[in-house]
Amino acid sequence: MTKVNITINGQQLEVDASMTILEAAESAGIEIPTFCHDPELTRVGACRICVVEVAGARNLPAACTTPVSEGMVIETESERVIKARRVNLQLIWANHPQDCLTCEKTGSCKLQDYSYRYNVTGSPYQGEAKVFELDNTNPFFFRDLNKCIYCGKCVRKCFEVNGAGAIEFMYRGFNSKVTTAFDVPLEESSCVMCGMCVDVCPVGALTPLQGLHNNRPWEVEKVLTTCPYCGCGCTYYLHVKNDKIVGLTPNFEGPLKGHMCVKGRFGWDFVDSPDRLKTPLIKKDGEFVEATWDEALDLVASKFKEVRAQYGPDAIAGLSSARTTNEENYLFQKLLRSLGTNNVDHCARL
Numbered sequence: 014m015t016k017v018n019i020t021i022n023g024q025q026l027e028v029d030a031s032m033t034i035l036e037a038a039e040s041a042g043i044e045i046p047t048f049c050h051d052p053e054l055t056r057v058g059a060c061r062i063c064v065v066e067v068a069g070a071r072n073l074p075a076a077c078t079t080p081v082s083e084g085m086v087i088e089t090e091s092e093r094v095i096k097a098r099r100v101n102l103q104l105i106w107a108n109h110p111q112d113c114l115t116c117e118k119t120g121s122c123k124l125q126d127y128s129y130r131y132n133v134t135g136s137p138y139q140g141e142a143k144v145f146e147l148d149n150t151n152p153f154f155f156r157d158l159n160k161c162i163y164c165g166k167c168v169r170k171c172f173e174v175n176g177a178g179a180i181e182f183m184y185r186g187f188n189s190k191v192t193t194a195f196d197v198p199l200e201e202s203s204c205v206m207c208g209m210c211v212d213v214c215p216v217g218a219l220t221p222l223q224g225l226h227n228n229r230p231w232e233v234e235k236v237l238t239t240c241p242y243c244g245c246g247c248t249y250y251l252h253v254k255n256d257k258i259v260g261l262t263p264n265f266e267g268p269l270k271g272h273m274c275v276k277g278r279f280g281w282d283f284v285d286s287p288d289r290l291k292t293p294l295i296k297k298d299g300e301f302v303e304a305t306w307d308e309a310l311d312l313v314a315s316k317f318k319e320v321r322a323q324y325g326p327d328a329i330a331g332l333s334s335a336r337t338t339n340e341e342n343y344l345f346q347k348l349l350r351s352l353g354t355n356n357v358d359h360c361a362r363l
C-alpha cells in the first residue's frame with residue numbers, strides 16, 4: 014500500500030494514499046463533524062459540514078471526498094473552518110423547527126451537537142420557511158420532513174444497502190424533499206420497513222414510534238443481544254429503562270453492519286405482552302389449564318410412548334425452529350432420534 018506524509022493540526026502522519034482527509038483524521042483520533050457521510054455509502058460531499066483548510070487551496074474542501082496527497086497540510090478547526098461551519102449550521106436553522114425541548118432526537122442529534130460545539134443558537138437568515146405535514150401513515154416510524162437537513166443518507170441506505178429504492182429526492186430547489194415515487198405513503202411504495210433509513214438519519218426527521226415520549230438516550234442502558242427471529246443472527250442493542258425495553262439500535266459494528274429486517278427492528282414489543290405463556294398449559298375438559306413442567310413433560314412422554322406403541326416410531330415427527338440456537342437444535346434432533354424417528358424438520362423462516 015502506497016503511503017503519503019501529511020500534517021493534520023500540526024500532527025505529522027504517514028497514511029495510506031487511498032485515504033480521504035476524513036479517514037486520515039479518524040485514523041489519528043481527530044474527529045471532523047459529518048452529516049451526510051457513512052462509510053458504507055457512496056461519498057457525496059453534500060452537507061459541507063466537514064470542510065477543512067488545506068494549505069495552498071483556495072476553497073475549503075470537503076474532508077469526506079478529498080483524497081490525501083504527499084505533503085498536504087490540513088487544519089480541521091481553524092478560524093476559517095469554524096466560520097464556514099457556523100454559517101452552514103445557521104443556514105440549516107433558517108428552516109428548521111426549534112423543537113429540541115420535546116424532539117425525540119435530543120441527546121443523539123448531530124445538528125444539536127454541532128450547534129452546541131460551534132455555539133450556534135439560531136439563524137440570522139430570514140425568509141420563507143417550508144412546512145410539511147407530519148407523515149405517520151406507517152405503523153413503525155413517522156417522518157417529520159420539517160427537520161430533514163437533506164443529507165441524503167436515508168436515500169442512499171435504502172438504495173445502495175437495502176436495494177428497495179423506496180425513497181428519493183423529489184422536486185427542485187426550495188421545493189425538494191425526500192419522498193417515495195409519486196409521493197405516495199411509504200406503505201404504498203416498495204419500502205419494506207427495515208428501518209435502516211431511521212437508524213442513519215442524523216436528526217429527528219425519522220423517528221421510531223415505539224418508545225415515544227418515554228425515554229431519553231442518557232436514561233437507557235444499551236444491552237447487546239441477538240435477534241431471536243430467524244437464523245441470520247443479527248445483533249443489536251436493546252434500550253432498557255426501569256427493566257423494560259423501550260427501544261433498539263442496530264449493531265453497526267457487528268458482522269451484518271446494522272442491517273436488519275422489519276421483524277427484528279420493530280417486532281420486539283412482544284417481550285412484555287400479557288399474552289405470552291408463562292407456564293405450560295394442558296387441555297382438560299376442553300379448556301387449557303396451567304400446569305407444572307413435570308406434569309407437562311410426563312404427559313408428552315406418555316403420549317409419545319402411546320403413539321410409538323400403536324403406530325411405530327415413524328408416526329412421530331419433530332418440527333424445530335431457526336429461532337433456537339444450534340445447540341438446542343442439536344439436542345432436539347437427538348431427542349427425536351432417541352425415540353426412533355428421523356423425521357426432523359424446521360421452519361427456516363417465520
Ligand code: SF4
Binds near residue numbers: 110
Ligand atoms: S432534529 Fe435535532 S436539532 Fe432538530 S429539533 Fe430535533 S433535536 Fe433539535
Ligand code: SF4
Binds near residue numbers: 211
Ligand atoms: S424503511 Fe427501509 S425500505 Fe423503507 S424507506 Fe427506509 S430504508 Fe427504505
Ligand code: SF4
Binds near residue numbers: 162165167213214216
Ligand atoms: S430524512 Fe434524515 S437521513 Fe434522510 S435526508 Fe433528511 S436528514 Fe438525511
